[in-house]
Amino acid sequence: MPPSRPADADTPMLRIGDLAKLAETTPRTIRYYEEVGLLPEAAERPSGQHRLYSRAEVERLREVMRLKELLGLTLEELKTILAAEEARAEVRAQLKREDVPPARRRELLEEARGHIDRQLELVRHRAAELAKLQDELSETRKRVRRRIRELDARSEGAFPPEPPLPAVIEGGS
Amino acid sequence: MPPSRPADADTPMLRIGDLAKLAETTPRTIRYYEEVGLLPEAAERPSGQHRLYSRAEVERLREVMRLKELLGLTLEELKTILAAEEARAEVRAQLKREDVPPARRRELLEEARGHIDRQLELVRHRAAELAKLQDELSETRKRVRRRIRELDARSEGAFPPEPPLPAVIEGGS
DNA sequence: ATTGATCCTTACGTTCACGTAAGCTTTTGG
DNA sequence: CCAAAAGCTTACGTGAACGTAAGGATCAAT
Numbered sequence: 151m152p153p154s155r156p157a158d159a160d161t162p163m164l165r166i167g168d169l170a171k172l173a174e175t176t177p178r179t180i181r182y183y184e185e186v187g188l189l190p191e192a193a194e195r196p197s198g199q200h201r202l203y204s205r206a207e208v209e210r211l212r213e214v215m216r217l218k219e220l221l222g223l224t225l226e227e228l229k230t231i232l233a234a235e236e237a238r239a240e241v242r243a244q245l246k247r248e249d250v251p252p253a254r255r256r257e258l259l260e261e262a263r264g265h266i267d268r269q270l271e272l273v274r275h276r277a278a279e280l281a282k283l284q285d286e287l288s289e290t291r292k293r294v295r296r297r298i299r300e301l302d303a304r305s306e307g308a309f310p311p312e313p314p315l316p317a318v319i320e321g322g323s
Numbered sequence: 324m325p326p327s328r329p330a331d332a333d334t335p336m337l338r339i340g341d342l343a344k345l346a347e348t349t350p351r352t353i354r355y356y357e358e359v360g361l362l363p364e365a366a367e368r369p370s371g372q373h374r375l376y377s378r379a380e381v382e383r384l385r386e387v388m389r390l391k392e393l394l395g396l397t398l399e400e401l402k403t404i405l406a407a408e409e410a411r412a413e414v415r416a417q418l419k420r421e422d423v424p425p426a427r428r429r430e431l432l433e434e435a436r437g438h439i440d441r442q443l444e445l446v447r448h449r450a451a452e453l454a455k456l457q458d459e460l461s462e463t464r465k466r467v468r469r470r471i472r473e474l475d476a477r478s479e480g481a482f483p484p485e486p487p488l489p490a491v492i493e494g495g496s
Numbered sequence: 497a498t499t500g501a502t503c504c505t506t507a508c509g510t511t512c513a514c515g516t517a518a519g520c521t522t523t524t525g526g
Numbered sequence: 527c528c529a530a531a532a533g534c535t536t537a538c539g540t541g542a543a544c545g546t547a548a549g550g551a552t553c554a555a556t
Contacts, residue, residue, distance in 0.1 A: 165523090165532075165533075166532085166533070166534095167532065167533080176514085176515085177532090177533080178513095178514065178515065178516085179513080179514065179515095181534090181535095182513070182514060186513090197534080197535085198520095198521065198522080198533095198534060198535080199521090199522070199533090199534080200521095200522065200523070200532080200533055200534075201533080201534090216452075216456070217456075219395070220449075220452055220453055220456055222392070222395040224512075224513090225512080225513075226512090252474060252477070252478050255474060256471065256474050256475075259467055259470055259471045259474065260471065262467050263464065263467050263468065263471065266460060266463055266464045266467060267464065269460060270457070270460045270461065270464060273453065273456055273457045273460055274457060276393070276453060277450065277453045277454060277457050279389075279393055280393055280446065280449060280450045280453055281450060283389070283390075283393055283446055284443070284446045284447060284450050287439060287442060287443045287446060288443065290439055291436065291439045291440065291443060294432055294435050294436050294439060295436065297432055298429065298432045298433065298436065301425060301428060301429050301432065302429075304425070305425055338502070338503075338553090339502085339503070339504095340501095340502065340503080349544085349545085350502095350503080351544065351545065351546085352543085352544065352545095354504095354505095355543070355544060359543090370504085370505080371503095371504060371505080371551065371552085372503090372504080372551090372552075373502080373503055373504075373551095373552065373553075374503080374504090397542070397543090398542075398543075399542090
C-alpha cells in the first residue's frame, strides 16, 4: 500500500528511499541536498518524522542532478541557478492569477527572461566548447581513416578491413 | 634572461611558475599532476633540482585542463585518456620512420582509430545531452518572449522595451 | 660571493560531496 | 498489536584535488 496521502490529492506519496531509487541516487544525497538548501525541506515535517515527497519531486531532483552533471557545477553554483528557477516558478504562479496589473506582469516576465538568458548563456558557452572539441576529434579521426585507406589501396586488397592477424603478407619493399 | 636552454634547441625553457601562469594554474597543481602520473616527470631531473618545461608543455597542460573541465573527468579517468593520446603520439613517431612494415603500420593506425573513436563517443554523448538542454532552454525562452510581446501588443505601446519604471499606466481592469 | 626570488620536498590542512555507523523512532504488513 | 523495514538525527569517516606552511636548496643577476 502507498505510504500515505498528501491529505488532499490521491497520488501516493513517496518516502525518501523511493525517491532516491526513482531519481537514481541515495537517501543520504537527498538529505544532504536538503541540508545545504538545494532542495526545500519537505513540507511541514515535525523533525523526526519521515520525509514525504510528491511525484513531481522526482523530476525536480533528476533535473538538479542533470544540471550538476552536464555543467559540472558545484552545489553552491547549482543553488543560485535553482533559486532562479524557483523565482520563475513563483512568476508562473503569480501570472496564473488574473489580478496582476500588466505593468507588474511585464516586470515579472522580464525577470524570468533574465534568468533564462543567463542560464542559456552558460549552456551555450559550454556547448560551443564541446562542439569545438568534437570537431577537432572528428578531424583527427578523418585523417587517420584516410591514412588507413591509403595504406589499403597501396597494398591492393591484401588484407580485409578486419583487425589484421599477425600473418605476414607478401607486400611492397 | 631565460632560465636555461634545452641543451640542444634555443627556445628558452620554462620554470614551473612560468608554466603555471601560462596554463592558468598553480605550481602545486602541476606537481600534483606529475605525482599522480598525469604529467610525465619532467625529463632527467636529479631530485631537488628545478623542473624545466618546454613551450609545448604549455599546450599539453592546457589541453589536459580543458578535457577535465569540459568532460568533468576525474584525474584517474583523464589518465586513461591521456595514456591513449600518448599511445597515439607513439604511433605518429613510429609512422614517421620509414622502416615500418605496412602490416604493422596498419595495426598501429587501427589502434589509434580505436582510441579516437572511444574518445569521440564520449564527447558526442556529452555534446548531445548539452544540446538537448540548450534546446529546452531556448524553447522556454521563446515562450517567455512571446508572452512579453503579447502583453506589449495588448497595451498599445504604453511602455518601451526598457525595464519599466514603477510608473502606473491607465490600463485594463 | 651574496641575495632575493623561485623552487624543492615533506607533510599536514581543507573543502566538497557524500558514505557509513550507531542508537533510536516511525511506519507498515501481517 | 508487534516485529521487521525503513527512516530519523548526529557524528565521524573518506576520497579527490588541491592549498598551505616549514625548512632548506637552486638559480639568475649583481
